[in-house]
Amino acid sequence: MQSANVNRLTPYLFLAPAAIIMAIALLYPIGYMIYASFLDWNPSQRIGEAEFVGLRNYINLLSDASFLESFWVTIKFAVVVVSLEMFLGVGLALLLDRNIRGMSLLRTLFILPMMIAPIVVGLMWRYMYHPTVGIFNRTLKSMGFEPIPWLSTGDWAFASVVIADVWQWTPFIFILSLAALQSLPQSAMEASRIDGATGWQQIIYIKLPLMLPVLIVTLLLRLIDAFKVLEVILVLTNGGPGLSTEILSLRISRTASEFRELGEAAAMSNYLLILLMLLTFGMFFYNKAMEARAARLRKAAEEDL
Amino acid sequence: NPYEPYAGTTLVINVPAHPHYNAMMKVLPAFTEETGIEVEVDQLQYLKMRERQTLELTKDEGDYDLISYVVFSKADYVFADQLENLARFFMNPKLADPNYEAEDLIDGYVANIGVAGGKKGYLPGPTGSLFGIPFGSETSVLAYRKDIFEKHGIATPETYDQLLDAACKIPELEPGMGGMASRAASGHQASHAFLLHLAPLGGRVFDDAWEPIINNEAGVAAANALKTIVDCGPEGSQTFGPAEAAAAFQQGQAAMFMDSIAFAAGFEDPSKSKVVGNVGYALHPEGVRRGSQTGGFGIAIPKNAQNKEAAFLLMQWLTSKKGDLMVAMAGGNPSRFSTYENAELNAKYPYSATFGEALKYADPDWRPIIPTWGKINADIGTTMSQVLTEGLDPQEALDGVAERARAIMDEAGYYTWQ
């Protein structure tokens, strides 16, 4: 009977190290953070010294035009960036999922952008976007085009930030998609070749559906990360011009360090958290609902027999 | 020997990555040799340094014995009771150097950087006391291209009218060259650039009763001045941070540059600058009054420091006449009148005299140093960026800033006594 207990404990044994570490090093600080969102707390104070203000931070934020603006910018940024990256990353993975010489070198080349420190990436792009000495404008000018105000008008700045982020983070999608692709059952691929699938059809009907579990998770993780992008934008535009590229995480970080309002920053990130949770729950339950529906349909079909 | 009891101690000091402190590093060995006190330096980028200090100072036992702080941290640290009141040390005959000559320290700096508790809380006054000593202080001066100005017969701008005039004339006279390179990037940079003009043009952010007056005529004039400068500036100025602005000037893409004196060294460095020898320095032009910015760093002893006495000795040594001169000779920014007048220094850095002169007009109150400033500053910065890039009307923009600033001040309790 002892073994039965061990059985039931097994999952917990597997989970324990992760759970313990996350509990003490993540959940616990997050708990603090959530508590902090009800405080008027500046970072020079210890948390005990901060004043409890209830929901004030949350309420203030709702009427804070800049916050709302950056909320909107964030969503716009995340959606644009993640769609582009998914498209490019998966495409690139599909393109490189073949047996050619020098593959691992190529892969490494494509993963490179992700490996450069974000701060350096930011500086590098800032240099490339430089109105006069930057490579883009210089090239444009040498070809006789008007230079583009990369960082100095709102729309272009947004586009510039998106480009830099896509450049840096497409490899993330790429590498995970590639790993997923390589884990696919080869026999199904062979079968589809026999069944007459062209390369595209193979991608659409076999590869993508089979990669889907990984793709969904990748999408989710990238989406979450897109909401957290900080350094590159900080260096590139510092949120400007105006608020055109001030995404929420930048605002949060500025609120915490520049404005020294930890409580408010915490409240902001809780709003972000709520948004992301809604998104995740949405996806999660949609999945569950689809599964349930499929099961129901199947059951109905079986009962018909 | 006052240093005797502390010989062998190792002090840990936290300073920013900044030319002045690079200079300080060169003279530290002399200090160690003289006193037997070892010094370990932890150098951080100045905003990161501030973040780190904020956290560090909350500890019971801190790592740092002496910290260098950015001006606007003064309010936070003092408010949180994290800095030692220096009176304690100056009162101690075993520590205080009788030949320190405190009156030689540039008073604008001392007021701006060192003292808190007086009038408005962040400036000297009958209730104020000293928490830090300026070390690596800066003010704004106008750097201009002597060659260009001479070539076109433009006089060195003395007033804002002349300044703006020159700024927009140069692009016409010298195609491809901007008038003046200025910071303008959204956020702190745009705000900084705006405030640079606000004080000389007679404006203030708040009046004495903490009511925002940033949107008065002077404020609008300052905003317009900045807009003019940026519009006539080199290409893409709207996004310049100080580094790009300085680079533009160094590369000869702008004829003027008005910012901290700390940039001067770079203009004279041939590995970075193409305009070595062609740069002239002048006082910050006069608007309705003279009012150059004050800024830079001070040094202070944290409450949670481990070796406070030795730290004080180092602080005193560094800011003494001798120390100040040594650091200045190594490329730092002096904080003493006497240093600026020093012949040797002027021989090495010809612009020193101008700088010394500029310091006399340094305005310690060009911006408020209060805990809510971070937020207001950011708001000014974003709004000014909108003025510069999106064509927002200055008056409207500043009205908005004033309104939001008032709300912030109100919430922070500044109107409690009204």
Added chain:
Amino acid sequence: MLCRIRFGGTCVPRIVFDQVAKSYGAVEVLPPFDLALDDGEFTVLVGPSGCGKSTTLRMLAGLETLSGGEIYFDDRPISKLDPKERDLAMVFQDYALYPHMNIAKNMSFALRLARVPKPEIEEKVQRVAGMLNIAHLLDRKPAELSGGQRQRVAMGRALVRDAGTFLFDEPLSNLDAKLRGKMRAELAEMRDTIDKNMVYVTHDQVEAMTLGDRIVVMSDGFIQQQGSPEELFKSPANKFVAGFIGSPTMNFVDGDLVEESGAIWVRGDGFHLPLDSQMAARVKTAPDKSITLGVRPSSFTTDLTQGAPIELRVVVSEYLGAQSVLVTRCGGVDVLVETQSAAPVKAGITQTFGVLTNELMIFDKTSGLRL
């Protein structure tokens, strides 16, 4: 496409392997071989496990590159062609179902790709699924099926198609006898009614013998013999083929050819059998008198009026329903004897059986070739 014979729009080519070879790195799996499959023929590849049957099939399908030689469809080299251009349907030995599609989707995939109209797809899938007894599983995913059901889906996926060449790699190995019988009948009908190339890999005697127009016996990558089922059974080229075809397997006993009283006899440890005149004529010229004798288990009879008598000690009697197989000892070797269960023989006794001498085969001892 060059095509000599067409049936309903598909092309049924004559397939020729010309010096085709296959190696995996240093492992030579198939040394160069020739093979010609006439169009519309049902070819069965048989051979021991690991002899290269699947590899041959996969090369034909275009899933495996050739290490040498060329395959021709109606004189047209195809080794550069993609599988989908070869117009084939294939049942994989390991099924290779699409794990994310349900059974109906799995079966209809090729049709959907070919843009066959929906109702037609529906009809075909239903028909084939019905034939395979998997119509009630159409909504399931492959993971929710039993092994045999998966194999049937794999089969169904090929059968719904209208390709010119069908390749089957042990398609019935996991099915029960009844279903296999049924499937065999369906395949036989297909073979007889629609004219397609079919290449069929199996290790099952019955399948090979009943289905094949031509049987190719392979061993260790070499083709040992090819021909009609009857040819292979009656006149195997060598000992390997003789031993491989027929179940239970043929008995081999070493012996010597001796001439006695005008006839030729085979004498060995524990037996002494006369050859019939036809055989005797053939072995007369044999250089070596020391040979291997092959006797099929079915060549024994309990009816002593028939055949030459031989005395065997019965060791085990395996009951197989209508027949029983006896394991007997003849000298030092085991000899299998098939008898009708109706005339039971007890284990442990020594009994005299009759050997139908006209069914005996004589093989050269060293080369294994049939004399």
Added chain:
Amino acid sequence: MLCRIRFGGTCVPRIVFDQVAKSYGAVEVLPPFDLALDDGEFTVLVGPSGCGKSTTLRMLAGLETLSGGEIYFDDRPISKLDPKERDLAMVFQDYALYPHMNIAKNMSFALRLARVPKPEIEEKVQRVAGMLNIAHLLDRKPAELSGGQRQRVAMGRALVRDAGTFLFDEPLSNLDAKLRGKMRAELAEMRDTIDKNMVYVTHDQVEAMTLGDRIVVMSDGFIQQQGSPEELFKSPANKFVAGFIGSPTMNFVDGDLVEESGAIWVRGDGFHLPLDSQMAARVKTAPDKSITLGVRPSSFTTDLTQGAPIELRVVVSEYLGAQSVLVTRCGGVDVLVETQSAAPVKAGITQTFGVLTNELMIFDKTSGLRL
């Protein structure tokens, strides 16, 4: 561990299924059933594809939870036990080889986990690999093997072990006849020499009949009959078992029992056969005179001196080597007839065969039970 019988340290329990049931969600795969396997017995599970054989085996192995009931090893409930505590070795129907380990590693995995000394592992692996003809493949990865070779590795992985109970799920389905025969013999020897529980799933008549001490016939999750091979062949409990056991499969024709001239006859469309007295006595009490007649293909003979005459039109003649199977028509139904190839029968003609009436079976038309 409770253990009644021990052999060399391992425990060979008596296995009892008590009202064990299995459903996957709403799909009831196995309704509650009882089954007892005596210790040291070789039990064969047979049944059509999808009837629940693998599921039963997997429940016994502990890989599938029970939806109801309990399994006992020597009266000890084990459904809560982990597979590794049940002391079993298993060959999976789908092999489940470790793709990242070479064959030697695959085979020795269990032994290495059990910390068997290296030389002993080495020796066992070599021995079993030799027996399975895969000794030359020990360094390969599973992906580099043929289907049958993989299956042999799966087999080897179980055979190297020294477990109390061996579970085989169609372990020979992908092997050629010869190898299968060899393996069967090895298994038979194992069965006879070492006393272990063996549960063997197969769809192969021959395997079931030759190996099983006891055969369990399943269909649709129900156990139809269990007993010795001979019992099942000679006295099947119902039409299903009769049809399932024996190959080619038994012919079923509907007919009526009629009493004529003192004897009982079965009359149907195209035939009219007398029952022998024993059978006649048994069917006398049948409530319904309309029955199904079962005739094994082997019950026909071309020797008209034996049995009752019946006229059949031969449709197809399948050549199987020593035997031929004829598909004939009797009234509206197909009837399979097995004949010796030595006496060939041409397709297309109508011929009279003899039916061995003592081998006829009579089934109730509705319930399918044998009368």
Added chain:
Amino acid sequence: MSAKTYDRQNPAFYALLVALVVMSVGPIAMMLMTSLKLNVDIMSDTSSLLFMPTLRNYETALCDFLWYEAPHIEYCDKTFGRALINSLVIALVSTVLTLVIGCMAAYALVRFRFMGRDTVSLSTLAMRMVPPAVLLVPVFGIWTFQFQIDGTRAGIILVYVAMNLPFVIWILQSFIVQVPIQLEEAARMDGAGPFQVFFLVVLPLIKPGLAAAAIFTFRVAWNEFLLANALADRNSRTVPVTIVNSITEFDIDWGVIMATGMLLAIPPIIFTFVASRQIITGMTAGAVKG
């Protein structure tokens, strides 16, 4: 296994590939070029391709390791070497820990049905959503006042492991799902306990996923700045912190930053190169039939 065969590709594919490589690596090439320029060249608007390459910036970045005295270096930051070692230790240790621990948790979440499974899984994800900026102060406070591991490598490793775990858990879940369950069953039949099943059978089969996760985890741990800056003291400071701290706003020393950036990128590039070789096809080929 000597001669590997490669598929032939058509020229359009190579053209596209080249274009993509240029897009992806172009900026990095720029960076390399910039790192070889003097500042005066960097900011000048004359052609960017014609310049005198110089190693000066690298000398500055690596002044600590130079065996000669570079004349242009006035002041040398002695901490780069130490920071490099810190970074390597922290990144490697935290990557290994995260992978092992995360993989185990992912396995539990995929293969075992137990109470609160979905909750655990989702809350794991939720934890990833919190921006580090707000966690900074609580983490610093807790590490300093409660755990007293501020300023140690262990402290930084702890927070990195925690931070990366949700990612690893989620991504590996989707790879573990694809491991044929039959293999685990076979291992259980062979007498393997849950940990043996996991380490001997599952882990080797999700190599591609592991490699991808490792690359990403390593990257985060290598480049992370914010928390490292708060938690590290002078002795445990990592390279990114060192770099950022050498940037002044008066004068962005482009050349040196790019040089340091290049140097900083080398270890993760090597790591990627090694790890991405594990992303190989057909891990489970030949395992099961079906």
